[in-house]
Amino acid sequence: MSTTKQFCSFFLEGHTFGVEVTRVQEVLRFQPMTPVPLAPGVVEGLINLRGQIVTAIDLRRRLSLPPRPEGASPMNVVVRTDDGSVSLLVDEIGDVMEVAEETFEEPPETLKGAARELIPGAFKLDRRLLLVLDTDRVISGITATSGATGEG
Amino acid sequence: MDQLDEIVLEFLTESHEGLDQMERHLVELEQKPDDKELLKAIFRSIHTIKGTCGFLGFTRLESVTHHGESLLALLRDGLMRLTPEVTSLLLRTVDTVRGILATIEAQGHDGKEDHAELIADLDETIRTHGRRKGEGHGPPADPEPGEVEVATVAEAVADAVAVPASTNGDGGSSVTDSTIRVDVELLDRLMTQVGELVLSRNQILQYAIDVKDTAFQAASQRLNLITTELQEGVMKTRMQPIGNVWQKFPRVVRDLSVSFGKEVRIEMLGRDTELDKTIIEAIKDPLTHLIRNAVDHGIESPEDREAAGKPREGVLRLRAFHEGGQVNIEIADDGAGIDTEAVKHKALDKGLVSPDQVARMTERELQQLLFLPGLSTAKTVTNVSGRGVGMDVVKTNIEKIGGMVDMQSVRGEGTVLKIKIPLTLAIIPALVVTSQGERFAIPQVNLLELVRLEEGIEGLEEIHGVPVYRLRGELLPIVHLDQVLSLHKTKPESEKVDFDALIAAHHAWRSRLDRIIAGDEAVDRSVVTDPAKCALGKWLYGAGKEQFGKLAEWRLLEGIHRRMHESLGLVIDEVEAGETALAKSHLGTVDGLIRETVADIEKLREATLSFQDATIVVLRADDRSFGLVVDEVNETTEIVVKPLGKQLKGIPVFAGATVMGDGRVALILDVLGLAQEASVVSTTGGERHVTGRDAASQLAEEDRDTLLILGVGESQRVAIPIAMVARLEEVPRRSLEVAGEQEVIQYRDSILPLLRLSNLLGSGGTGDDPDNLQLVVYNDDGREVGIVVDRILDIVEDRVAVEKPSDRPGLIGSAVVQGRITDLLDIRSIVRNVHGGAPEFSERTA
Numbered sequence: 001m002s003t004t005k006q007f008c009s010f011f012l013e014g015h016t017f018g019v020e021v022t023r024v025q026e027v028l029r030f031q032p033m034t035p036v037p038l039a040p041g042v043v044e045g046l047i048n049l050r051g052q053i054v055t056a057i058d059l060r061r062r063l064s065l066p067p068r069p070e071g072a073s074p075m076n077v078v079v080r081t082d083d084g085s086v087s088l089l090v091d092e093i094g095d096v097m098e099v100a101e102e103t104f105e106e107p108p109e110t111l112k113g114a115a116r117e118l119i120p121g122a123f124k125l126d127r128r129l130l131l132v133l134d135t136d137r138v139i140s141g142i143t144a145t146s147g148a149t150g151e152g
Numbered sequence: 153m154d155q156l157d158e159i160v161l162e163f164l165t166e167s168h169e170g171l172d173q174m175e176r177h178l179v180e181l182e183q184k185p186d187d188k189e190l191l192k193a194i195f196r197s198i199h200t201i202k203g204t205c206g207f208l209g210f211t212r213l214e215s216v217t218h219h220g221e222s223l224l225a226l227l228r229d230g231l232m233r234l235t236p237e238v239t240s241l242l243l244r245t246v247d248t249v250r251g252i253l254a255t256i257e258a259q260g261h262d263g264k265e266d267h268a269e270l271i272a273d274l275d276e277t278i279r280t281h282g283r284r285k286g287e288g289h290g291p292p293a294d295p296e297p298g299e300v301e302v303a304t305v306a307e308a309v310a311d312a313v314a315v316p317a318s319t320n321g322d323g324g325s326s327v328t329d330s331t332i333r334v335d336v337e338l339l340d341r342l343m344t345q346v347g348e349l350v351l352s353r354n355q356i357l358q359y360a361i362d363v364k365d366t367a368f369q370a371a372s373q374r375l376n377l378i379t380t381e382l383q384e385g386v387m388k389t390r391m392q393p394i395g396n397v398w399q400k401f402p403r404v405v406r407d408l409s410v411s412f413g414k415e416v417r418i419e420m421l422g423r424d425t426e427l428d429k430t431i432i433e434a435i436k437d438p439l440t441h442l443i444r445n446a447v448d449h450g451i452e453s454p455e456d457r458e459a460a461g462k463p464r465e466g467v468l469r470l471r472a473f474h475e476g477g478q479v480n481i482e483i484a485d486d487g488a489g490i491d492t493e494a495v496k497h498k499a500l501d502k503g504l505v506s507p508d509q510v511a512r513m514t515e516r517e518l519q520q521l522l523f524l525p526g527l528s529t530a531k532t533v534t535n536v537s538g539r540g541v542g543m544d545v546v547k548t549n550i551e552k553i554g555g556m557v558d559m560q561s562v563r564g565e566g567t568v569l570k571i572k573i574p575l576t577l578a579i580i581p582a583l584v585v586t587s588q589g590e591r592f593a594i595p596q597v598n599l600l601e602l603v604r605l606e607e608g609i610e611g612l613e614e615i616h617g618v619p620v621y622r623l624r625g626e627l628l629p630i631v632h633l634d635q636v637l638s639l640h641k642t643k644p645e646s647e648k649v650d651f652d653a654l655i656a657a658h659h660a661w662r663s664r665l666d667r668i669i670a671g672d673e674a675v676d677r678s679v680v681t682d683p684a685k686c687a688l689g690k691w692l693y694g695a696g697k698e699q700f701g702k703l704a705e706w707r708l709l710e711g712i713h714r715r716m717h718e719s720l721g722l723v724i725d726e727v728e729a730g731e732t733a734l735a736k737s738h739l740g741t742v743d744g745l746i747r748e749t750v751a752d753i754e755k756l757r758e759a760t761l762s763f764q765d766a767t768i769v770v771l772r773a774d775d776r777s778f779g780l781v782v783d784e785v786n787e788t789t790e791i792v793v794k795p796l797g798k799q800l801k802g803i804p805v806f807a808g809a810t811v812m813g814d815g816r817v818a819l820i821l822d823v824l825g826l827a828q829e830a831s832v833v834s835t836t837g838g839e840r841h842v843t844g845r846d847a848a849s850q851l852a853e854e855d856r857d858t859l860l861i862l863g864v865g866e867s868q869r870v871a872i873p874i875a876m877v878a879r880l881e882e883v884p885r886r887s888l889e890v891a892g893e894q895e896v897i898q899y900r901d902s903i904l905p906l907l908r909l910s911n912l913l914g915s916g917g918t919g920d921d922p923d924n925l926q927l928v929v930y931n932d933d934g935r936e937v938g939i940v941v942d943r944i945l946d947i948v949e950d951r952v953a954v955e956k957p958s959d960r961p962g963l964i965g966s967a968v969v970q971g972r973i974t975d976l977l978d979i980r981s982i983v984r985n986v987h988g989g990a991p992e993f994s995e996r997t998a
Contacts, residue, residue, distance in 0.1 A: 034817040035590065036796075037637035038803050046796075046809055046817040051348050053809045053817055055797035083798040142799040 003101045007123070007130060009094035010077055013065045016094065018123070018130045023079050027093050030073035031056075040142050044089055047076065054078060056087040062138055064114045079135045086139050099123040099130060117141065163204050164257055165333070167249070170197040172399055175246050178239055179402040185234045194242075195224045201249065210262040213252045219274040220245040226278060236410070241277055243403065244270060336429065339390055346379075346386045347579060347792040351811050353379040354789060358813035383579065383790075387428070394472045394481070395423030397436050401443050405468060408447040415454050415465040416447055425472040427479055431573055434553045435481070438546040442483050442569055443468070445543075450487035450567055460564065462486065474575075478597060481571040490561040492518040499524065512898040514887065519561055523547045554595075554807075582791045582820065584812070585769060585782040588639040591818040592782075593791050593810055594769060598823035600777055602785060603768040612781075613947055616878055621768060621779050627880060628770065630779045631830040636805065649696065651757040654688045655750050658716075662746055665723060665739065669732055677728070681721030683714040688753070705759040709752040716745040773827035780826070789813070793820060805829050859969060862928065863943030864909050869974040870941075871967070876979050878931035880944055882924045897927075897938065904929070907982060908940045912962050913975070930979055937983045 007018030008027070033045030033056055044058040056076065060068055068074060074089035106121040118137050122129040174197040181190050202217035220242065226232040248270050255263040353375055360372040402418050409416040427435075451457075451466035458464055471482040492515055499505045499521045510518070522543045550557045555573035574580065574597060582593040603623065605612070612619050612630060619630035633639070667673040683689045692710060700706045719742045726735035768779035791810040800806065804825035812818045859871040860880075887897050888906070895906040906927070927938040948969060964976040 032816055034809075034819065036800055036803070036806070036819065037590075037639055038805065039800055043799060046819075048811050048815055048817050051351060051811060053794045053796070053811070055799055057799075086797060086799075139799065 004098045005101060007097050007099060007132070008077065009097050009130060010075070010090040011092045011094060012059055012063065012090055016125075016128055016130050017059075017090070017133050018097065018099075019077065019079060019088075019133050019135055021096055023135055025078040025080050025085055028076040028078065028087070031076055031087075042142055044074075047087060049078065049085065049087075052085065054085050054087050056089055057138065057142065058089045059133075059138070060089075060091075062114065062142075063118065081136060081139050083139070086135075088133075088135070088138065097125075097130060099125070104132075160208060160256065160260075163208060164253055167201045167204070167253055170201055171246050171250055171253075173197055175243065175403050176399050178242055178246070179406050181234060182236065182239050182406070188228075191224070191228045195221070195228050198224060198245075198249075205262075210252070210256065212262045212266060213249065213256070216245065216248055216252065216267050216270065219271050219278075220249075223274050223278050238277060240410070241273060243407075245274065334389070339386070339429070342386050343390060346383050349379055350383060350579060350790055351792055354813035355815060387579075390429045391426040392429055392432050393424045393426055394432065394479070395420075397432055397439060398423050398470060401440075401470065404440065404443055405447055408444060409451075412448065413453060414447065414451055416451055416468055417465050418468045418470065420470045422472040423470075425474060425479060427573070428575060431479075431553055431575075434549065435555075435571070435573065438549045438571075439481070439483070441542060441546050443470075446483060446485040446487065446567070450485040450489075452488050456488075478572050478574055481573070482568060483571075484566060484568040486566040489563040489565055489567055490519050490522070490559075491563070495519070495521050509901055512901050512903060514898060519559055522559070523557070554597075579790050579792050581788060582810075583769065583788050584786040584818065585633070585767075585780075586784040586786060587633040587637070587782045590639065591786065591812065591816075592633070593789075593818050593820045594771070594780075594823065595807070595820065596788065598771045598773065600770040600772050603770060603779070605766050605768060605781075615880055616874065618879070619781075623770065623779070628768075628777065628779045629832050630768065630781055631826070631832060632781045634783075636826060636830045649691050651753060654691075655753050657687060658746055658749050658753070661716075661720060662743060665720070665742065668724060669727055669735055669739075675724060677721060677724050680724060681717055683710075683717040686717070688713060689717075700756065700760055703756070703759050705752070705756040709749070709756050712745065712748050712752050716742070716749045719745050771823050771827070773824045773832065776827065776832060778827060778830075778832040791818075791820065859948050859974075860928065861945040861948060861969065861974065862909065862941040863945050864913055864941060868913065869945065869969070869972055870909065870913070870977050871969055871974045872928065872930075872939075872977050872979055874947060876930055877928055878936065879929045881927040881929055881938070883927055884924055885922075888925070899929075899936075899938065902936070904936055904938045906938045906940055909977075910940075910942065912982065930983060935983060939979075939982075 006021040008021050008024045009016055009018045011017070028047075028049075031047040031049075033047055035045045036043055036055075042057050042061045044056045047054050047056050058068075058074070060066070068091070072091070074091065075093050076087040077090055077093070078085050078087045100123075103124045104121055105124060107116065107119055111119070118134055118141075119131050120134050122131050174194050177190050177194045177197075181187060181194070184190070198217050198221050202214055202221055205213040205217065223232075223238070223242065223245075227234060227238070232238070248267055252262050252267075255261070356372050357376060360369045363369075398420055401420075405416050405418045408414075446468050451468065452460070452462075454464040457466065467486050469482070469484040471480075471484070473480055496510050496513075496518055500507060500510060504524050505513075505521065513521075524544060547557050550571055550573065553573060555571060558570045558572075559567065560570070561567040581596040583596060583599055584591055584593050586592075603621070612621055614620065615627075619632070620627045621630050622628070664673060664675075668675060679685050684693045692706070692713065696706065719738070723735045723738050723742055726732075726738070766781050766783055767785050768781055769785065770777055770779050789812075791812075793808045794810060795808050796803075796806060805822055806825070807820045807822035809817050809819050858874040860874045860877055862870045862872065864870055881899075883897055883899075889896050889898070891903060891905075895908070896903045897906060898904070926941050926944050928941055928944070930937045930939060962978055962982045964978045966973055966975050968974070
C-alpha cells in the first residue's frame with residue numbers, strides 16, 4: 001500500500017512541474033495584465049480575478065529560465081498562499097497527476113541557484129520527472145531577491 | 153439557553169451605553185454640581201442597570217450598583233454635596249461595574265469577587281457625608297427586584313435617553329424606538345458588496361457608451377443613480393459621530409489632571425462630525441494618546457501657569473470638522489509648547505541625528521523630530537519636559553488610514569496637532585490619468601487643479617535640469633510620471649525620432665553630391681526631389697506634424713527642407729543633362745540650404761524638448777504642491793481601493809489597485825510616496841536630488857547661453873548664466889541668521905552664506921516682498937552661496953556679447969539682453985570673496 005498525492009502539472013521550457021492540487025485555486029487561460037512599474041522583475045503584472053486583484057509572477061524569470069518566446073501567451077495557475085492568491089505564469093497546463101510518495105527524491109547537489117531553493121525534489125514518473133514547486137518559497141522570496149532576479 | 157444569552161448580551165450593550173453616559177455626566181456634573189437634571193440622569197442610568205441585573209440574577213453586580221445608587225440618591229435629594237472625592241468614588245464604581253460586565257461577557261456569571269472594599273467606601277461616604285435624614289441607605293428602589301422592575305426598566309431607559317438629549321442636546325447616543333442594532337460584520341459585508349456593485353455599475357456604464365442603445369442607456373443610468381444612492385446609504389449606516397470616541401476623553405483628562413495635580417478643562421467642538429466606523433476605530437488610540445500627551449506634557453502645573461501669567465486652568469480644545477472630503481481633527485492646548493532644546497538633546501543622545509544636522513534645523517524641523525521613531529518612549533520624554541510619547545506610533549497609525557498629522561507649537565503658548573483623515577476607506581473618488589498608455593488613479597483628496605499645457609505658452613522651464621512650471625507666478629516643481637515610474641520603454645516606435653541620424657543624413661548630401669557629380673553615385677531623382685520621402689520627411693509630415701505641427705520651428709524646417717530637396721533635384725537634373733560645371737556652380741547654394749536645414753533640425757529638436765503636449769496634475773503632498781505631468785486626463789470616477797499583494801507592498805508610489813470600468817486593473821498612486829520618490833518632498837533626513845534628467849542632457853544645456861535675469865534696486869537688471877544656478881528659493885526673512893559677520897540661513901542641512909546683490913552693486917534695494925527673500929542658490933562643487941536679489945525677472949536664451957567690460961568687482965560687464973542693458977555678474981569671483989581664498993574647481997562627477 002503506497003500513499004499517493006495529487007499534483008497539478010504544468011510545463012515550463014519543456015520541464016514538467018507540479019504543485020499540490022490542494023494549493024491550486026484555479027487555472028485560467030491568458031488574462032489581460034496591468035504591468036506594475038518599479039516592481040520586482042519577476043512580477044509580470046496584476047490581473048482581475050472576479051474583482052479580486054491578483055499578482056501574476058513569471059515563473060520563467062523566477063526560475064532563471066530563458067524568457068518566453070515572443071507572441072506566446074502564458075497561462076495562469078492561481079495558487080493560495082498565506083498572503084492571498086497569487087498567479088503563476090506558465091507555458092502550458094498539464095493534467096492532474098497521481099503520484100506515489102515513494103517515487104519522490106531530493107534533487108542532486110549539483111542543482112544550484114534559484115531552482116535549488118524552489119524545487120525541493122522530483123517524482124520519478126515513467127519517462128520524465130515531475131519537479132515539485134514550493135509555491136510558498138516562490139512567493140516569499142520575491143521581495144528579498146527582487147534585486148537578484150529582477151530585470152524588467 | 154440561547155434566548156437567555158441574547159437577553160444578557162442586550163443587557164451588556166445597554167449597560168455599557170448607560171455607563172458611558174453616566175461617566176460623561178459625572179464629569180460634567182463636577183463643572184455644574186447643581187444641575188438636577190444631570191443628577192437625575194445619572195441616577196436613572198445606574199438604577200436601570202441595577203434593576204436589570206437583579207432580574208438576571210447577577211447578585212454581586214446588583215450589590216455594587218445598589219450601594220452606588222444609594223450614594224447617588226443622597227446627591228439627588230440634595231442631602232449631600234458633590235466633592236471631587238465623591239466623584240472619584242462614583243467613577244470608581246463605574247469602573248467596577250464595567251469590570252463585572254466584562255466578567256459576565258467572558259464567563260457568563262458576575263464573578264467571585266464581592267467588591268467589599270468599594271462597597272465599604274461607598275457606605276462610609278454615605279455615613280459621613282449624608283445627613284441622617286435619609287434613613288439609612290435605602291434608595292427609593294423597590295424592595296423586591298423582580299418582575300415589577302421590568303416595567304420600570306423600560307420607562308427608565310426611555311427617560312434616561314430623553315432627558316439628557318433635551319437638556320444639553322449634544323447628541324450622544326440617542327436610542328429611540330425606530331433604531332435597531334445591526335451586527336457590524338453584516339455592515340462590513342454589505343459595504344464590500346456595494347463596492348463590487350459600484351465596479352459592475354462602472355463596467356455597465358462603460359459598455360452602455362459603446363453600444364449606443366437608448367433603452368439600455370436609460371436603464372444603465374437608472375442603475376447608476378440607484379447604485380450611488382445605495383452606496384451613500386450603506387456608507388451612512390457605517391457613519392458614527394466622532395463624539396463616540398470623544399465621550400471618554402473628559403474622564404481621561406479629569407483622571408490625568410487629578411493625578412498630575414493640574415487643572416485642565418476640555419472643550420469639544422463638532423462632536424457630531426461623522427466618520428466611517430473603521431476610521432473611528434483606527435483613530436481611537438492615537439487620539440487618546442495625544443490627549444494624554446497634552447495633559448501630561450503640554451499643560452503646565454497651575455503654579456507654573458500663574459507664574460507665566462496664564463489662568464490656572466489649562467484648556468484642551470478638541471475640534472472636528474469636514475473639509476474637502478476629509479475630516480479634520482484638531483487637538484489644541486494652551487500649554488508650554490514644545491521645548492525644542494530638550495527634543496534636540498534627546499535626539500542627539502539617542503543618535504537619531506548628527507550635531508551637524510541639528511545645527512541646521514529650523515524650529516519647525518526640530519519639532520518634527522518628535523515623530524521620529526526611537527525618540528519617543530514614554531520614559532525618556534517624561535524626563536525632558538517635552539512631548540512625544542509614542543508620537544511615531546500615532547503618526548504611523550494615522551498615515552496607515554490615509555491620514556496626515558501636522559504639529560504646530562509655539563513656545564509658551566501651546567501646541568496644536570492637526571489630523572486630516574479620509575471620510576471612508578473603502579470607496580474613494582479618484583482621477584484617472586494615462587501615462588505611456590498605462591492608466592493610473594489619483595485620489596481626489598490630493599488633487600488641487602489641472603493645468604493643460606498648451607504648446608508655446610510659457611511651457612515648462614528648467615532650473616539646472618530640474619523642470620518647473622510657472623503657475624500664477626509661482627514656480628511649481630514638476631515631476632514626470634513616466635520618468636518616476638520608468639515608463640519610457642513603452643513609447644511607440646513611430647513617435648520616436650533620432651535627430652542625430654537625421655542631421656547626419658542631411659549633412660551627408662554634401663559629399664553625396666560630390667560623388668554624384670563625379671558619377672560615382674546614382675540616385676533616383678523622384679525620390680530626392682520629394683521632401684516627404686526621406687527619413688526626415690516621413691517623420692516631418694507624419695508623427696512630427698501631428699505632435700509639433702503648430703510650432704513655428706516645424707514650419708520653418710518644413711519650408712527650408714523642401715527647398716533643399718528642390719535644389720538637390722536641380723543639381724541632379726544638371727548632372728544628368730551633363731552640365732557638371734553648372735551643377736558645380738550651384739553647389740554653394742545647395743550647401744547653404746543643407747546647412748540651414750541642419751540648423752533648423754537642431755532648432756526643432758530644441759523646441760520639442762520644451763514642448764509637451766500634456767497636462768499637469770497639480771497635487772498636494774505633505775503641505776507641498778507639485779505638478780505631475782501625465783499624457784492624458786481621462787475621467788473622475790469612484791474607485792474601490794484594493795490592497796496590493798505583499799510582493800508589491802514595498803513600492804512606495806502605489807497605494808493599491810482598483811478594477812476599472814473595462815474590467816482591467818489600474819494602479820492607485822500614493823501621492824505622498826510619489827512625491828518622496830521624486831524628491832519633491834524630502835523623506836526624513838533624506839537627500840534631495842535632481843529628478844530624472846541624465847547627465848548628458850544637463851551638460852548640453854550648460855553649453856547654451858541661458859541667462860537668469862534678476863532685478864536689483866529700482867530698475868537695474870543683472871544676468872547670471874543659468875548653468876551656474878543650482879536653485880531658486882524663496883525664504884522667509886525671519887530665517888536669516890548671522891554667523892561671524894556673514895548673513896546665513898539654514899538650508900538643506902547646511903549653512904548657506906548669503907550675499908546681498910544690492911550691497912554689492914550699491915543700489916540699496918530691499919526687495920519687493922516684506923516677508924520673504926528671493927534667493928538664487930549658486931553651487932560650485934558643493935560650495936554654495938545664496939545670492940539675495942530683489943526680483944527674479946525672467947529666463948532668457950540669448951547669444952550674449954559683452955559690450956562694455958566693467959572694472960567693478962563682481963561684474964564682467966554689460967550687455968544688451970532683451971533690448972535692455974543688463975549687467976553680467978562674475979559669480980565665481982563673488983563666491984571666492986564670500987568663501988575666502990581661491991575656490992578649487994574640481995571635475996564635476998555628475
